[in-house]
Amino acid sequence: MTGIVTEPVGESGRYRVGVDVGGTKIEAVLVDGGTAIRASHRVPARRGGDNVVEDVVGLVRTVAGESVDRxxxxxxxxxxxxxxxxxxVSHVVNLDIDTLALGPEVSARLGGVPVRVENDVNAAALGAAQLVPGAKGTGAVVMVNFGTGLAAGIIVDGVLQHGFSGAAGEIGHIPLDPNRFDCPCGQRGCLETVCSGASVQRLWPVDGPAMPDLIAQAHAGRADAVRVLGIVSHAMGDALQIVAQTVDPRVIIIGGGMAKTGEPLIEVMSEELYRRERECPFLQGLHVADRLRLAPMDQPIGALGAALVI
Incomplete structure (x- = not known):
């Protein structure tokens, strides 16, 4: 569904708008009192804080129609x-934002409507948990986001976990990888340097998405592809094992741009986890591979999740 809501927003204010700000597009959805999406719209992202605020406000007005104040x-x-x-929000490099009072500025332009700003991976985790079978309910669910970077959104009993400093889930900057590649964060060997979307593209430079081609070439027996896939899958296994042994979620959702690879990606991850299980009875009992689920890449999980943080 695209465009303006087709029924008025009730006086009770049960509708919410969620906005997903990305490096290439900004998408908004209107969500009713539950989790049903009643309208959606997206625009190409423009660089600069003023443009981002303007686009977010415009999208909210588009999907909410004349009922923004309610x-x-x-x-x-x-x-x-x-x-x-x-x-x-600070340090949004892809959009040329150093520091931006995004929430206050959007709220002011919308006449004082309450606005909450959340990390995009956390928001996507909330949205995915509504749509992935077995992810709703009590207990812990984690979405591991293999996107431009690597991070995890942690949900316990339906509540996002931020930690003391907001760094909960920043598994991409755990320096475990033996290749010891330099990371922009200042460390060496961060998991993000070998199993994020950007790092796989660097390790296996091809036109188009790197992961599907890397998997296909490795399965065809190409030696350099087998070597690179081994590096990537080992780091993925580390990331998944960290999540499983620290949070112990009943479901681990695989999201981010690399999730568009689909079931072949789950197969690669599962093979790595099974390999580890063969050498470790402790891991055998955790059945980590059985917990893996793909995020629904055809749904606006980021925008839906953003609406749910209100």
């Missing part, structure tokens, strides 16, 4: 360093 609130999922309490 919204329960607006949630925004964005990359970068997010201070949800203040509603600010």
């Amino acid at each position: 919204l329960a609130g607006v949630g925004i999922g964005t990359p970068g360093q997010v201070d949800s309490t203040a509603g600010t």
Whole structure:
């Protein structure tokens, strides 16, 4: 569904808008009192803080129609360093944003509608948990986001976990990889340097998505592809094992751009986990591979999750 909501937003303010800010597009959805999406719209992302604020406000007005002032609130999922309490975001390199009071500025332009800003991976985790079978309910669920970077969104009993400093789930900057590649964060050997979407593209440079081609070439027996896939899958196994042994979620959702690879990606991850299980009875009992689920890549999980942070 695209465009303006086809029924008025009730006086009770049960509708919410979720906005997913990405490096190439910004998408908004109107969500009713449950989790049903009643309208959606997207625009290409423009660089610069003023443009981002303008686009977010425009999208909210598009999907909410004439009833913006009766919204329960607006949630925004964005990359970068997010201070949800203040509603600010910093260091969004892809959009040329150093520091931006995104929440306060959007709220002011919408006449004071409550706005909450959340990390994009956390927002996507909330959205995916609504749509992936077995992910709703009590207990822990984690989405591991293999996107431009690597991070995890952790949900316990339906509540996002941020930690003391907001760094909960930042598994991409755990320096475990033996290749010891330099990481922009200042460390060497971060998992993100070998199993994020950007790093796989660097390790296996091809036109188009790298992971599907890497898997296909490795399965065809190409020696350099087998070597690179071994590096990538080992780091993926580390990431999944960290999540399984620290949070012990009943479901591990695989998201991010690399999830578009589909079942072949799950197969690669599972093979790595099974290999580890053969050497470790402790891991055999965890059945980590059985917990893996693909995020629904045809759904606006980031925008849906952003609406749910309100």
